[in-house]
Amino acid sequence: MNLERRKMLGSTLGVAVAGLLGGTSIAHAAPEDVAARIKELAGEAEVKSGAITLNSPEIAENGNSVPISVSVESPMTDDDYVESVVILAEGNPLPSVATFNFSPASGEAVASTRMRLAKTQNVVAIAKMSNGAVFSDTREVKVTIGGCGG
Amino acid sequence: MINRRDFLQFAAISAATTGFSAGLTKAAAQQSLTQDDLLTFDSKGTLTLLHITDIHAQLMPVYFRPPSENYGVGAFEGIPPHLVGEDFLSHFNLKRGSALAYAHTMVDYVDLARTYGRLGGLDRTATLVNAIRADRGDNNVLLLDGGDTWQGSYTALKTNAADMVECMALLKPDAMVGHWEFTLGSDRVMEIIDNMSYPFLASNIVDTEWEEPVFESTAFYERGGTRVAVIGQAMPYTPIANPRWMFPDWSFGIRAEIMQENVNKARADGADVVVLLSHNGFDVDQKLATVIDGIDVILTGHTHDAVPEALRIGNTLVMSSGSHGKYLGRIDLEVSNGKITDYASTLIPVFSDVIEPDKTMAAKIAEVRAPHEEELQRVIGKTEGLLYRRGNFNGTWDDLICQGMMQERDAELSFSPGFRWGSTNLPGQDITIDDLYNQTAMSYPSVYRLEFSGQRIKEILEDVCDNLFNPDPFFQQGGDMVRVGGMGYTCSPKQVMGSRISNMTLLSTGEPIDPMRNYVVAGWASVNEDVEGPAIYDLMETYIQSEDTINIPRNDAVKIAGMD
Numbered sequence: 242m243n244l245e246r247r248k249m250l251g252s253t254l255g256v257a258v259a260g261l262l263g264g265t266s267i268a269h270a271a272p273e274d275v276a277a278r279i280k281e282l283a284g285e286a287e288v289k290s291g292a293i294t295l296n297s298p299e300i301a302e303n304g305n306s307v308p309i310s311v312s313v314e315s316p317m318t319d320d321d322y323v324e325s326v327v328i329l330a331e332g333n334p335l336p337s338v339a340t341f342n343f344s345p346a347s348g349e350a351v352a353s354t355r356m357r358l359a360k361t362q363n364v365v366a367i368a369k370m371s372n373g374a375v376f377s378d379t380r381e382v383k384v385t386i387g388g389c390g391g
Numbered sequence: 392m393i394n395r396r397d398f399l400q401f402a403a404i405s406a407a408t409t410g411f412s413a414g415l416t417k418a419a420a421q422q423s424l425t426q427d428d429l430l431t432f433d434s435k436g437t438l439t440l441l442h443i444t445d446i447h448a449q450l451m452p453v454y455f456r457p458p459s460e461n462y463g464v465g466a467f468e469g470i471p472p473h474l475v476g477e478d479f480l481s482h483f484n485l486k487r488g489s490a491l492a493y494a495h496t497m498v499d500y501v502d503l504a505r506t507y508g509r510l511g512g513l514d515r516t517a518t519l520v521n522a523i524r525a526d527r528g529d530n531n532v533l534l535l536d537g538g539d540t541w542q543g544s545y546t547a548l549k550t551n552a553a554d555m556v557e558c559m560a561l562l563k564p565d566a567m568v569g570h571w572e573f574t575l576g577s578d579r580v581m582e583i584i585d586n587m588s589y590p591f592l593a594s595n596i597v598d599t600e601w602e603e604p605v606f607e608s609t610a611f612y613e614r615g616g617t618r619v620a621v622i623g624q625a626m627p628y629t630p631i632a633n634p635r636w637m638f639p640d641w642s643f644g645i646r647a648e649i650m651q652e653n654v655n656k657a658r659a660d661g662a663d664v665v666v667l668l669s670h671n672g673f674d675v676d677q678k679l680a681t682v683i684d685g686i687d688v689i690l691t692g693h694t695h696d697a698v699p700e701a702l703r704i705g706n707t708l709v710m711s712s713g714s715h716g717k718y719l720g721r722i723d724l725e726v727s728n729g730k731i732t733d734y735a736s737t738l739i740p741v742f743s744d745v746i747e748p749d750k751t752m753a754a755k756i757a758e759v760r761a762p763h764e765e766e767l768q769r770v771i772g773k774t775e776g777l778l779y780r781r782g783n784f785n786g787t788w789d790d791l792i793c794q795g796m797m798q799e800r801d802a803e804l805s806f807s808p809g810f811r812w813g814s815t816n817l818p819g820q821d822i823t824i825d826d827l828y829n830q831t832a833m834s835y836p837s838v839y840r841l842e843f844s845g846q847r848i849k850e851i852l853e854d855v856c857d858n859l860f861n862p863d864p865f866f867q868q869g870g871d872m873v874r875v876g877g878m879g880y881t882c883s884p885k886q887v888m889g890s891r892i893s894n895m896t897l898l899s900t901g902e903p904i905d906p907m908r909n910y911v912v913a914g915w916a917s918v919n920e921d922v923e924g925p926a927i928y929d930l931m932e933t934y935i936q937s938e939d940t941i942n943i944p945r946n947d948a949v950k951i952a953g954m955d
Contacts, residue, residue, distance in 0.1 A: 300644075
């Protein structure tokens with residue numbers, strides 16, 4: 242979360258896809274759809290936790306623009322680097338939010354973006370490593386209709 | 392694990408000499424309790440932390456009835472601060488009818504209120520603070536203000552908090568944090584801070600554009616022969632619980648990872664003691680204490696919980712110093728070789744009748760109230776019963792407000808937010824403008840009149856209920872359940888979101904709420920911009936004047952399930 246401006250600008254350029262809300266008639270993605278998408282990304286590899294950290298607010302201040310950031314531990318050498326990170330939203334009409342592609346020249350696998358969340362849901366980040374290993378991290382983001390705190 | 396000796400000592404003094412309240416005259420009770428008793432403390436080490444929080448602009452002593460319901464869920468069920476009444480008394484070994492029983496619970500509340508009188512008053516607090524500073528030495532004491540200081544009274548509203556800013560300047564806190572402060576709008580907040588002689592800290596506020604810190608996160612002090620870092624934390628859900636449009640460029644959140652970084656930085660900068668001055672709420676801070684390494688003391692606020700001593704959670708002490716100026720929290724720390732080796736803590740109830748007011752502060756309070764004194768004293772009605780706000784589901788002040796909104800806006804139902812601020816009126820007391828604004832003084836007071844479907848009403852209730860009863864405290868926003876006029880329902884706090892609210896019934900007909908039908912609803916404190924309608928304090932002034940004598944019937948409209 243505590244990204245410096247320079248890093249954030251750099252990483253934002255890496256956004257390849259930003260599938261946000263379509264028409265309201267589109268049904269929301271189900272967790273199974275996201276699970277199928279993860280399987281497709283991982284292929285034969287086992288999806289493990291660790292290595293990747295997804296940061297998001299616990300409760301969105303504004304569901305139309307939810308800041309998230311992701312970082313993956315990796316030496317980022319020619320032999321061992323992060324190839325890509327995919328962000329998926331289980332409850333959005335189109336679950337694919339963003340794909341960040343990296344190379345050893347990226348230096349570090351850190352990225353951030355903002356996404357629209359239609360409702361309270363899990364957001365999943367998947368990292369694909371150059372050696373074929375796959376890691377994931379999941380965070381629930383709550384989208385409220387209004388608070389009465391005090 | 393917890394050293395209760397000091398606290399029991401004080402409890403024994405007040406219990407032994409006052410006994411059960413019945414038959415005691417006010418004079419007898421007050422003779423037995425003295426300013427010196429309140430200041431009696433078996434001090435430790437050389438460093439003292441003083442904590443005052445959630446004053447809600449109460450410069451004068453108040454009656455404030457503690458809640459009869461304060462349910463905890465998950466890991467937090469049945470432990471402090473989720474203890475009320477007899478359970479609270481037995482957990483903390485307090486004698487029924489004692490001064491501390493009155494300060495902390497609603498047991499025998501009205502009788503004891505007449506015996507022990509009002510609590511608080513910033514001039515009384517100043518006396519206690521000055522006495523402790525004199526005793527321990529100025530260079531050994533840190534006074535920390537946990538926020539919600541600049542909102543909650545007629546004079547704070549009319550002066551844009553200038554009254555509180557001037558009075559607090561005399562108390563000389565070493566730092567503060569915020570929540571309702573932000574409802575003055577970002578420009579006014581910055582204007583005040585620019586002229587303040589102590590820092591306004593917030594580790595968890597960043598600008599929405601670049602996510603860079605807006606405020607200082609940490610302040611360092613050399614006190615008690617040791618280096619102390621104080622990290623500040625604003626109410627994490629301010630932009631959700633309050634109108635985001637009033638501070639559109641600031642983003643909040645718990646931001647535990649930034650907190651850990653700031654703790655690590657403080658240690659790297661040589662801090663022997665790291666204090667978190669927090670407006671997270673008690674359960675959020677109970678969890679935070681377990682997920683952040685290296686915080687010695689959390690001074691917590693927001694949820695208005697008054698716990699008689701600091702609780703130890705792992706290696707962290709958590710102190711929660713109540714609200715409305717009723718208490719002054721104190722923790723003494725013995726620090727050797729950069730580590731805390733002993734401590735003692737207490738929450739001092741500010742019994743206003745036995746504490747000599749500090750003259751300088753009393754004069755300043757009189758000065759800031761003087762231009763408004765006639766209006767503050769203006770009587771608009773009288774109450775036959777007890778008027779109070781605190782409670783998870785309702786309180787008689789909000790019952791009155793819900794009645795008023797339905798009547799004055801010709802609505803079938805009404806919503807009043809689950810705020811925890813607002814003083815108490817005893818049976819037979821007049822209701823003044825001062826009293827009314829203690830319940831309603833805020834910067835987005837319009838009373839809307841809208842149609843909601845039965846389905847939408849259920850969604851709103853479920854949403855607010857999850858803010859209160861989500862078993863993960865990081866999803867709790869603080870505050871209580873929205874109060875509903877004209878409708879009954881059953882609440883099952885331990886269920887999941889979407890399944891907590893059932894049996895919604897329109898009280899006027901006894902019929903179930905129809906999910907498909909629209910209902911006319913009046914409510915106040917909407918977080919949306921450009922809400923149309925009269926201000927709640929104007930509407931309620933009209934309503935109370937027309938009723939003249941207020942008598943709130945017993946309210947059993949909300950049933951609780953699954954909490955026995």
